[in-house]
Structure formats: C-alpha cells, structure tokens
Amino acid sequence: MQKQKHAFVYFLAWLSIGIVSGLAILLYRGDIRVDLNQANSSNQLAQTTQHRHTGYADAVMKAAPAVVSIRTVIWSAATDDSKADDEVIQRFLGKSSPHRPKRQAEASTGSGVIIRSNGYILTNYHVIEQRDEIMVRLNDGKVAKAELIGAxxxxxLAVLxxxxxxxxxxxxxxITKIKVGDIVLAIGDPFAIGQTVTQGIISATGRTRVSLNxxxxxxQTDAAINPGNSGGALINTAGDIVGINSNIFSSTGNFQGISFAIPIDLAQKVADQIIKNGxxxxxxxxxxGQELTPPVLRSLELSSAHGILVTSVDKGGPGDKAGLEPGDIITKINQHDIYSTSDILNLIADGRPGDEFLIEGIRARQSFMTRAILGQRPLMSR
Incomplete structure (x- = not known):
C-alpha cells in the first residue's frame, strides 16, 4: 500500500512537470508567433511608409524642369511725381535698381511648357495677349527674353x-487612353509665388459648350488652377503631359473645383502649324448654324432629327458655291454624323483649303447631297 502511495505521488509529480513544460513550450511558441507577427507588421509599415513617401515625386521630377514661368510687361510713360519703378521686372530678374526708371511697368504672370529642346515654348494666348515684353524664367532659375512666334x-494658344x-x-x-477618374497633376506658377504642383483627377473629357474658345x-479636372497657372502642364502619374492648363469655371473668379485643360494632341497640332507657318x-x-434643340425642332415641325440648322451663308463663300441655303439641316459631313456645332466646326477646321467635302442634309423635308470646296478660314483677332 505504501508503495502504491509513493507511485501515485511520483505520477502526480511527473504529471505536474509535464503540464508545466507543455505550458512553457506553448508560451514560448506563442512568443515566437507574436514576434513574427510584429516583424511582419513592421515590414509592412516600412513598405507602406516608403510607398507614401514616394507618392508622385518621380512624375513631378520628370516633368517640372520643362515647365516655365512667364512674365509679360506693358510699358507706359512715368509721371514726374511717380515713384513707381520697374520693380516687377527687377524682382523677376533678381536685381534691384537704385535709380528711378523713365517708364512704369504693368506686369501679368503665367506659365508655359517647353515643347522643343531648342527653345520653343507653348502657352495660352491670353497670357501674352497684352504685352510689350515677354520674359521667361526656367526651372533652373535662368531668365531669358522671349519672342512671340505666333498665336x-x-x-x-501661343508659341514663344x-x-x-x-x-x-x-x-x-x-490622349485616347485617358479616362475619367485618372489622377493628374497641375504644374505652374500661381500668383507668381514660384512653381507649384496641385493634384486632382480627370473629371470629364471632351468638354464643349463652355464658351471659352x-x-x-x-x-476637365478638379486640380487647383489659379491665376498664373494658365499655360502650365497637366501631367499624369507617369510624368507625361496630357494637357495645357487654360481656364477655370467660376462664378467668383476664384477656383471652385472646375478647371479646364487643352488636350495635348490638339495643342501640339496648333503649335506645329504656328512654328511652321507662323x-x-x-x-x-x-x-x-444652330443646334436642333427641342424648341427648334418644334418650330420646324419635326419630331426628331440630328444635325445643324443652317442660319446664314456667306455670299460667294464655299457653302454658297455648294448651294447651301438658310433653313437647310446638315446631317453628315464626309459620312460623319453631325450632332452639335462642335462636330461641324472641328471637321471643317481639320480640313485644308481646297479639300472637297461631301455634305448631306435635309431641305424642305427632302434629303439632299452636295459637295463643297473648302476655303481658308479668316484669321480671328481678340
């Protein structure tokens, strides 16, 4: 009996040792698991922090050197009692003059994009419309006087x-691959404070009927555009340019989340012609013509139709020679359906003087077809 009691005590002792050892192993393994999880979390945090730190810096570093600041100056005679000087120009050049100037300077600011390595710069026409002198500051701080090549x-748009x-x-x-929702960055010199980058998304593409041009x-983008940004670059996250920042849509004159950029393919076509032909x-x-709005359709007693209602024809012009008349509805040009004034404007503008265009339409409820030989669009001045 005494032996059985000792055996039972030994059994309990070994069982206790086993339980304690097992708990120790579990706790030890638990510590290992915790350490591994903590290590994984630390690595993920480091990677996340590194990614956040990178952001869009590479895109900006790639694009920013090609974006310039522009100052335009209008000179006027200074009055005898005027203390005004050419401070704006001197500040832009990084200089100061102790002498009173003979002329006063009124300056405006904008931005531009270098489009050719030999010094051609694309900007907005409204940036340089009123000017006696145009000065350009490069991203590296160099300043140069600019010549207007054409507008x-x-x-x-204008080329310097x-x-x-x-x-x-x-x-x-x-441009055919950009989509609504893509992230874009606007680079320019707002309020002449220095090169600045703002971020947004593409809010819409192919935006027309805003009565700007x-x-x-x-x-359309919600990237912040302010005075001085005009003519600057709108880039994607790869650092490629998608447009030339141009205008904002606002009831107050201040940025309200709606900005417009001219697509780079259109801007390049215009710039190439200006460089080649001036x-x-x-x-x-x-x-x-005018678009077929519901009131217009009702006045024409039409239930539905697409096209443009011709309202006037220039005497002796290409349309007149082709037999177009007020009241005609142009439905197709060169087999392209016409739905808006933008459609017809862009199709005709893409043509060259001397090109023959096939025009289809409706006259007095009957279909008609004619051919027009395009002339050269008269130059516009603002």
Missing part, C-alpha cells in the same frame, strides 16, 4: 521662342 486666339538649347521637354501622353474639346491654317465653309 491662335481660337484655341487660346527663347535663345536656349538642350532644354528639357515633356513626353506627350496618349471657338474650338473646344477640354479636359499661324494656323484651317478649312472654311462660310456658313453658320
């Missing part, structure tokens, strides 16, 4: 030239 008020070589340029994005096909040559039909 196109109908798209609000500075005497510099080996300048950085931007790669153009494929004759030819409109805007990219101006933009477009086709011209010599007719004006």
């Amino acid at each position: 196109d008020p109908e798209t609000d 030239k500075i005497n510099q070589d080996n300048l950085p340029t931007l790669h153009a994005a494929d 004759t030819y409109e096909n805007f990219i 101006l933009v040559v477009r086709g011209w039909l010599g007719a004006e």
Whole structure:
C-alpha cells in the first residue's frame, strides 16, 4: 500500500512537470508567433511608409524642369511725381535698381511648357495677349527674353521662342487612353509665388459648350488652377503631359473645383502649324448654324432629327458655291454624323483649303447631297 502511495505521488509529480513544460513550450511558441507577427507588421509599415513617401515625386521630377514661368510687361510713360519703378521686372530678374526708371511697368504672370529642346515654348494666348515684353524664367532659375512666334486666339494658344538649347521637354501622353477618374497633376506658377504642383483627377473629357474658345474639346479636372497657372502642364502619374492648363469655371473668379485643360494632341497640332507657318491654317465653309434643340425642332415641325440648322451663308463663300441655303439641316459631313456645332466646326477646321467635302442634309423635308470646296478660314483677332 505504501508503495502504491509513493507511485501515485511520483505520477502526480511527473504529471505536474509535464503540464508545466507543455505550458512553457506553448508560451514560448506563442512568443515566437507574436514576434513574427510584429516583424511582419513592421515590414509592412516600412513598405507602406516608403510607398507614401514616394507618392508622385518621380512624375513631378520628370516633368517640372520643362515647365516655365512667364512674365509679360506693358510699358507706359512715368509721371514726374511717380515713384513707381520697374520693380516687377527687377524682382523677376533678381536685381534691384537704385535709380528711378523713365517708364512704369504693368506686369501679368503665367506659365508655359517647353515643347522643343531648342527653345520653343507653348502657352495660352491670353497670357501674352497684352504685352510689350515677354520674359521667361526656367526651372533652373535662368531668365531669358522671349519672342512671340505666333498665336491662335481660337484655341487660346501661343508659341514663344527663347535663345536656349538642350532644354528639357515633356513626353506627350496618349490622349485616347485617358479616362475619367485618372489622377493628374497641375504644374505652374500661381500668383507668381514660384512653381507649384496641385493634384486632382480627370473629371470629364471632351468638354464643349463652355464658351471659352471657338474650338473646344477640354479636359476637365478638379486640380487647383489659379491665376498664373494658365499655360502650365497637366501631367499624369507617369510624368507625361496630357494637357495645357487654360481656364477655370467660376462664378467668383476664384477656383471652385472646375478647371479646364487643352488636350495635348490638339495643342501640339496648333503649335506645329504656328512654328511652321507662323499661324494656323484651317478649312472654311462660310456658313453658320444652330443646334436642333427641342424648341427648334418644334418650330420646324419635326419630331426628331440630328444635325445643324443652317442660319446664314456667306455670299460667294464655299457653302454658297455648294448651294447651301438658310433653313437647310446638315446631317453628315464626309459620312460623319453631325450632332452639335462642335462636330461641324472641328471637321471643317481639320480640313485644308481646297479639300472637297461631301455634305448631306435635309431641305424642305427632302434629303439632299452636295459637295463643297473648302476655303481658308479668316484669321480671328481678340
């Protein structure tokens, strides 16, 4: 009996040792699991922190050197008692003058994009519309006087030239691949405070009927655009340029979340023509029209139709020679359906003087077809 009692005590002792050892092992393994989880969490946090730190810096570093600041100056005679000087220009040049100038300077600011390494710069026409002198500050701080090569008020674009070589340029994005919701960055010099980057998304594409330019096909974005940003670059997250920042839509004159940029493909076409010819040559039909809104359709006693109602035809112009008349409805041009004034404007503008265009439409409820030989669109001035 005594032996059995001792055996039972030994059994309990060993059982206790086993339980304690097992708990120790479990706790030890638990510590290992905790340490591993903590290590994994630390790695993930480090990776996340690194990713956040990177952001869009690479895109900005790629694009920013090709974006410039522009100052335009209008000179006027100084009055005898005037203490005004050319402080704006001197500050822009990083200089100060102890002498009273003989003229006063009124300056405005904007931005531009280097499009060719030999000194061609693209900007908005409204940035340089009123000017006696144009000065450009490069991203590296160099300042150069710019020459106006040509302008196109109908798209609000202008090309400048500075005497510099080996300048950085931007790669153009494929406009056909941009989508609503894509992240974009606006680079420019708002309020002349220095190069600034703002972020937003593409809010809409192909935006027309905003009554800013004759030819409109805007990219709409909510990236902040302010006075001085006009002419700057709108880039994607790869650092490629998608547009030229142009205008804001606002009831107050201040940014309200709606900005417009001219698509880079349109801007490049205009710039190439200006560099080659000094101006933009477009086709011209010599007719004006209005869209078929519900009230217009009712007045024509039509239930539905697409096209443009011809309201006037220039005497002796291409449309007149082709037999177009007020009251005609143009439904197709070169087999492209017409739904808006933008459709017809862009199709005709893409043509060249001398091109033959097939026009289809409705006259007195009957279909008709004619051919017009395009003329050259008269130059517009603002």
